[in-house]
Each structure stands twice: as structure tokens, then as C-alpha cells.
Amino acid sequence: MTEQLEKLRMVALNIDGVLLNDTFSPVIHHFVTSRGGTYSADLERRIFSQPQAVAGKILAEVCGMRTSPMETIAVYFEDRARYLADHPVRVLDGAAELLRRIRALGLRTVCYGGLDASHFDRYLGHLTDLFDEPRYVCTNDIRPGLYEIAVDFAGLACDEVLFVDDVARVAEAARELGAPFIGHPSDFEHGYQRQLMAESGARHVVGSLDEIDDALLRTIDAEARAGTLWAGAPGKAVA
The missing domain is CATH 3.40.50.1000 (HAD superfamily/HAD-like)
Structure with missing residues (x-):
């Protein structure tokens, strides 16, 4: 025993x-860099394992988006769905x-x-x-x-x-x-x-x-x- x-x-x-x-890091990286934002260790520190509303606010700020936090998260999940089509969970x-x-x-x-x-x-x-x-x-x-x-x-x-x-x-x-x-x-x-x-x-x-x-x-x-x-x-x- x-x-x-x-x-x-x-x-x-x-x-x-x-x-x-x-299946999150690659999508966040693409989300930020494809919209002209800077991806960094500080960004990961601020955004990872945060509530969606907090993460959405930071993503919008970094990417210069005028969407609300949850609208930004909705766009993020659209990006993630496209990513998962080729990189399944x-x-x-x-x-x-x-x-x-x-x-x-x-x-x-x-x-x-x-x-x-x-x-x-x-x-x-x-x-x-x-x-x-x-x-x-x-x-x-x-x-x-x-x-x-x-x-x-x-x-x-x-x-x-x-x-x-x-x-x-x-x-x-x-x-x-x-x-x-x-x-x-x-x-x-x-x-x-x-x-x-x-x-x-x-x-x-x-x-x-x-x-x-x-x-x-x-x-x-x-x-x-x-x-x-x-x-x-x-x-x-x-x-």
C-alpha cells in the first residue's frame, strides 16, 4: 500500500x-500584435488569470480599441474560435x-x-x-x-x-x-x-x-x- x-x-x-x-497565450499575443499593441512580460503579468472584465479593459487600452471590456472579450473569443479551428483543445x-x-x-x-x-x-x-x-x-x-x-x-x-x-x-x-x-x-x-x-x-x-x-x-x-x-x-x- x-x-x-x-x-x-x-x-x-x-x-x-x-x-x-x-490555447490562450497564442491568441492573446496575436490579438495584441495584430492590432498594433506591444506584447510584453508586463502585459502578461497584468492580464493573465484576471477576471474577464479586467482583462478586457487592459486589452482595449493596449490595442487602442474603443470597445467596452466585455465587448473586447467578445472580440477576443471570436479570435480564439478561429484559432481553435486549426489548433483544437x-x-x-x-x-x-x-x-x-x-x-x-x-x-x-x-x-x-x-x-x-x-x-x-x-x-x-x-x-x-x-x-x-x-x-x-x-x-x-x-x-x-x-x-x-x-x-x-x-x-x-x-x-x-x-x-x-x-x-x-x-x-x-x-x-x-x-x-x-x-x-x-x-x-x-x-x-x-x-x-x-x-x-x-x-x-x-x-x-x-x-x-x-x-x-x-x-x-x-x-x-x-x-x-x-x-x-x-x-x-x-x-x-
Whole structure:
């Protein structure tokens, strides 16, 4: 029988960019550059993992558009629909195996993201039995939503929930809450998330889901138990 972990109780995995391929970064990049805007690390920092209304306002400003935030988001989703015609959403290699590894360690599993639950049902519905209630949490209105997922939805302490995300802003939120974090940044050639995660002090950043193995999960469990998850990170004292 697999030895259970001592501190961690749940893993929360972002849907797009972690369990599904990144279909947002390329569209945002094209949306901005095709309209004469400048794409940068600062723009990613300001816009990624933000509520749609916030992201829409920033996109409109950067692109010199006179549309309202939600009108801008509607145009963005039209662009995304065209992109998906040639680059469909797919489950990333190793996703199901990762979910099974997590559950074998006795951990609860939940998924979260900015789109509504129909997105989860459409692309991950065949893996529903590998998630625990509520299975999927839409975070658009509470982004980044880490505290709400851990405390309000799961009834756990923040340092008992491991978050796996492709966005550095989520790493920064995890650091502030003292929550465990694994970064899975997009390999999009114009992206800055790996750089921004390094700047955030994220200790564990992987290039594939296979890298999130029992050894890494046990290491993070030990760090959570010892209170050294973010030791030496910006804004934190070195242990």
C-alpha cells in the first residue's frame, strides 16, 4: 500500500495550460500584435488569470480599441474560435496518469479555471471519476481564487492544498498565502511565464506532467510540513 502524505490533503489543478493545452497565450499575443499593441512580460503579468472584465479593459487600452471590456472579450473569443479551428483543445499527455498518481497518495483532486463548468465537462468529462466534489471551480469572479478553493470550497488550510498552474500571478498568490505551488508554464515561444515564475520565487517548475511524480509530491509535502515552501522567495525570510 502506498504510504500516504502527512500535510497535503488536496491538489488543485488549473484546467487550461495544465490539464489542457494552452490555447490562450497564442491568441492573446496575436490579438495584441495584430492590432498594433506591444506584447510584453508586463502585459502578461497584468492580464493573465484576471477576471474577464479586467482583462478586457487592459486589452482595449493596449490595442487602442474603443470597445467596452466585455465587448473586447467578445472580440477576443471570436479570435480564439478561429484559432481553435486549426489548433483544437486537447488533453495534455500524462494528465490522466497524474490524476491517478495524486489519488493513489490519498489526496483529493479538484480542477479550476476562468471559463464556466461546460468547458470542464466538454474536455475532461471522461475523467470525472478522478476528481472530487465540486470537481470544477470557476474562478472568473474570484481570481486568482486560491483562498476560496482551499478554505471556502474544500474546508482546508491554504498550506494543505497544492496548486498547479501555468501562470506566475498564481504563484505569487500562493506565496502570499503560504500555499504549495508547482508551475507548469506554457512553451509558447513568445511567452514570459517561466521567467515570471522564477522572479516570483517558485521553487518547483516543470516542463511536463510526468515530472510531477511521487518524489516531487513527497518533497512538497515535507516542505509544507516544515514551513519552508517559500523560504528565500521574494518577500519571505530565508529559513
